Amino acid sequence: MECPECAAKAIIKKTNRKHRKISDIYCVFSDVECWHTFVMNLTFPHILSPSAKTGDMLIQTLINTMSPEQRQMALDILRTTPIA
Template sequence: MRKNKVKLRGHYQAEIWNMRVLKIFCPECGEKAIIRKSNRKHREISDLYCACSDVECGHTYVLSLTFDHTISPSAKSNKMIGSMIQNLNPEQRQMALDLLKSSPV
């Protein structure tokens, strides 16, 4: 027997189909769920408002999505440090270099 599912309203474009997406499942029936809305509370915390795709279930709920830890640091962070060092005067640059040389590895 075919299950009744909520149809997605054309939110996907051709180039998005191969994109990796977060898969959400209903905690009540285990069917796929759809993120209807997100509320960003902080840079690292969001509330996801979800709805079960099974029409017979109809469960709606809120998930909390949080950042945990970094596996590989961003390549942009080195650029930020470089731009900060470029804005220092020569004496401050030398002091920063001396501090880096004296710190244990």
């Protein structure tokens, strides 16, 4: 970020997390003569590529809810499905 007044770079002084995906970012520009301060809202709108950890946890949760018969059926399906 650049200050619209002096073109100095912004420094984050404080972050106030309102939610896991929403924060208020308190900033000050680095030029001590200008010392312009502001609050910026930071949001996390969407995922471009999902985390591999999330996918692994989802699979583990699903497997843990299966009966032994359902687990065996899933294994049989995976063994007979060709790898692309």
